[in-house]
Amino acid sequence: xxxxxxxxxxxxxxxxxxxxxxxxxxxxxxxxxxxxxxxxxxxxxxxxxxxxxxxxxxxxxxxxxxxxxxxxxxxxxxxxxxxxxxxxxxxxxxxxxxxxxxxxxxxxxxxxxxxxxxxxxxxxxxxxxxxxxxxxxxxxxxxxxx
Numbered sequence: 104x105x106x107x108x109x110x111x112x113x114x115x116x117x118x119x120x121x122x123x124x125x126x127x128x129x130x131x132x133x134x135x136x137x138x139x140x141x142x143x144x145x146x147x148x149x150x151x152x153x154x155x156x157x158x159x160x161x162x163x164x165x166x167x168x169x170x171x172x173x174x175x176x177x178x179x180x181x182x183x184x185x186x187x188x189x190x191x192x193x194x195x196x197x198x199x200x201x202x203x204x205x206x207x208x209x210x211x212x213x214x215x216x217x218x219x220x221x222x223x224x225x226x227x228x229x230x231x232x233x234x235x236x237x238x239x240x241x242x243x244x245x246x247x248x249x
Contacts, residue, residue, distance in 0.1 A: 104139065104140070104141045104142070105142050106142055106143055106144065106145075107119070107141065108143065108145055108147070108148065113147070116145050116147040116148070117147045119147065119148060119151075120147075120148055120151035120152065121151065123139075144191070146183045146186035146187050146190070146191070147183065149174075149178050149181070149186050149190060150178065150179070150180060150181050150182070150183060150186060151179070152178055152179065153178065153179045154173050154174045154176065154177055154178045154179070155173060157173060157174055157178050158171050158172070158173065159171065159172050159173070159174060159190060174189065174190060175189075176189055178190075183196075184196045184234070195235055196233065196234065196235070197233050197235050201230060201231075201233075201235075202235070204229060204230060205226075205230065205235055205236065205239055208222065208225070208226050208229075208239060209239055212243050212246075219243065219244075219247045222243065223240055223243060223244070226239065226240055226243075227240070
């Protein structure tokens with residue numbers, strides 16, 4: 104199946120593997136004849152799969168060679184953030200526009216001459232809850248103390 108969850112909302116994506124498993128009840132036999140290959144770009148499906156069942160395909164940009172490996176961490180039950188960072192090489196778990204705003208606030212602080220309390224209030228008001236926002240605010244507060 105090629106990205107069967109593409110048009111699902113997050114709740115449906117997070118339950119996809121469970122629903123799929125319900126279609127194929129576990130057999131008592133040791134050797135099951137059921138095999139399935141699913142391609143995906145959603146961390147939800149990876150979080151519901153054991154690492155030995157997950158294959159990562161990476162293309163070398165210089166040689167165009169494709170390597171296939173298993174994740175180097177336990178994927179079953181791993182958080183969406185961990186999978187996003189480790190598997191998809193996306194360090195930020197926020198959208199691109201929000202990341203741009205976060206970086207603008209960071210640059211404003213680095214430029215200096217800004218009222219720290221006002222900056223923190225603007226960051227808190229403008230951006231929703233995220234690890235990235237909290238880390239920026241923490242960094243600003245720590246550096247302001249110095």
